[in-house]
Amino acid sequence: MAxxxxxxxxxxxxxxxxWRVVVPxxxxxxxxxxxxxxxxxxxTDSLAEANRLKWPVVAKLQRQIDRALRPDDHLGQALHLAQQRRDAVAATGDAEPExxxxxxxxxxxQGPVLAEDEFGEPIYDPQREAAAHxxxxxxxxRATPLSASREKYEAQLTVAPRTRADDVRAFAYLLEWCDREGxxxxxxxxxxxxAVRFxxxxxxxxxRHPVTLNKYMRRLSTFWKWMVRRGEVQSNIWQTLTYAVPHETDETEERPFSDTELKALLRGPAVQHMHDLMRLAALTGARLEVLVSLKVxxxxxxxxRFKAAKKEKRARLVPIHPDLEAIxxxxxxxxxDEDDLFPEWPPVVKKGSLRERSFKASQHFTTYRRSVGVTxxxxxKRRDRVNFHSFRRWFIxxxxQADQPESTIATVVGHKREGMTFGVYSSGPKLEQAKRCVEAVLLPEASDIAVLPFKKPHDQR
Known part of the structure; x- marks a missing residue:
């Protein structure tokens, strides 16, 4: 039955x-x-109404796909000739050959003349005539496509793969909007x-959350700044165009684990490598990605030695806490030395994947955390108020609370040290000071937490 x-x-x-329209x-x-x-x-939330509204949208999206399948083959040649003409004008003032x-x-x-109108003017194929214009x-x-410099811009980007993907996606959103709005x-x-209309x-x-929206606006702004530096546009039209982010309160912002929650995690039935990972996180304050990327x-x-992450400029040394020595x-x-410290979470092998090495470890921890009731x-909000980063917050x-200097804590966890004195002039605390800071942090009721059995490497399965 139909x-x-x-x-x-x-x-x-x-x-x-x-309802929304989806076209592969x-x-x-x-x-x-x-x-x-x-x-x-x-x-609309009505399926009947959605079926009535969908067809013009489907047609519009399919036209966008058709244009991508049949790109303007003349764009590259037009840009090349435009540059030749500008060079000739600058050199001799005469660009007649160009x-x-x-x-x-x-x-x-433009192609051949198909006919003449009533005034004797030539009539061409409309699509070819539009392409010629x-x-x-x-x-x-007279008109330079926004995409004219994108290949060169993307080749010069020195950002993480995910940020690069955000950059490409933001520009695609912009072109899609321009096409939709004519x-x-x-x-x-x-x-x-x-820019304001977009x-x-x-x-x-x-x-999308305002934080996500702002991420895309920053990527567009970065592209325009790059073009300003090259003299391709006069100003950054995206400057100050941001979205208001809802104010976080004590009831909504992410937080450290409580001591009770930490004990539940450390006493729970996690596998050995997760227990090791949690303890390293709690007693170093390091981020998950740098932890699973450690080498022997x-x-x-x-x-x-933790590699630089986020906006850190250099790698840093963190003294090993006494409770981590056995691990x-x-x-x-x-x-x-070149072996992974955590071979249980190997690098992503799929070529072109944007997932960080820590993706599987993060998923594993989230499942375990919820299983022991720490949530x-x-x-x-998609993210829980407590997550793996809560170990870092707990350490800090x-x-x-152990009266360690703020500047020393910042050095240990890789935060930027504030102010001219510590942020610019000082080369940082000595390793002995960092050692005192690390050892001042104690697992809650450490003696009450079950001690894991020592296993030699050949006992690991």
Missing amino acids: LSRNADRKFLELHGNK VPRKAQAAIGKTKLRQSLP ENQIDDYIEEI RFADIAYS IPAFRETFGRRE HDDFATSGE GDCHDGSI ILRRTEGRQ DPVEG TKAE
Whole structure:
């Protein structure tokens, strides 16, 4: 029995309590579009109404895919000729040969005359004529596509893979919006007014948190700053365009573990490598990614060498806490310096993956944490108030409560030290001072927490 038209879910999916259109992107167009599916929300929770509204949206999204499958092959040549013409004008003031070459290309793109109108003016194929006009505008430097410098810009980006992906995604969102709204995506015409319009529309284009929205706005701003430095645009039109982030309160912001929660985690039925990882996190204040990335050779002479992470400028040494000595010995004895300290969580092997090495360890910990009842969810937020980063918060809290100097704590955990005195002039505390700071942090009722059996490396399974 055929489905009723009103019950048809083709090109539709329910998102929250509203329907949205979903059109798959063919594999060969995914690189150009930056997505595997195109989606657009519909203002209805009724399936019947969604079926009535979907077809114009489907057609629009499919046109976007068609353009990606058949890109303007003349863009590169137009940009090349535009540069040649500018160089000739700068050198001699005369660009007639270059302009003649441009005109020849325009005639070729325009194609043959199909007919004449009532005034004797030639009539060309509309699509070819439109392409010729675009070519002329670019070649004569009347219109430069926003994407003209993207390849060079992306080649010069020195950011983490996830940030690079955010950058590409933000620019794709912008071009998609320009196409949807019929706004020419050219440097000469896309200004502050258009940026404000995009900013306003972007906030309502999906259920993204303001923090996520601001992340994409920063990436667009970074691209414009790069173009300003190169003299390609006059100003950064995205400056000050941000979204207000809801104020966090004591009831919603992420926090350290309580001592009770920490004891539940350390006493629970975790596997050996998770117990080791939790203790290292609690007694070093290190981030999860740098912990699982440690090599055996990073643990020497009573210290752990942590690689620079986030905005840190350099690697740092952290003295090994007495309660970690047995763990470090067990994980390093008889092994080579280049061996992983935590081989249980190997690097991601899939080429092009944006996942950090710590992804699986984070998932493992979240499942375990919830299994022992350590959870503090907030309505409307994806992340729990307590997570693996709560070990880092707990370490900093305990070090402060043990009267350790703030600047020393910052050095141990890799935070930027504030002020001119400590942040600029000082080279940092000595290792002895860092050792006192680390050893001032004690696991809650350490003697009451079951001691794990010592296992030599060949006993590990």
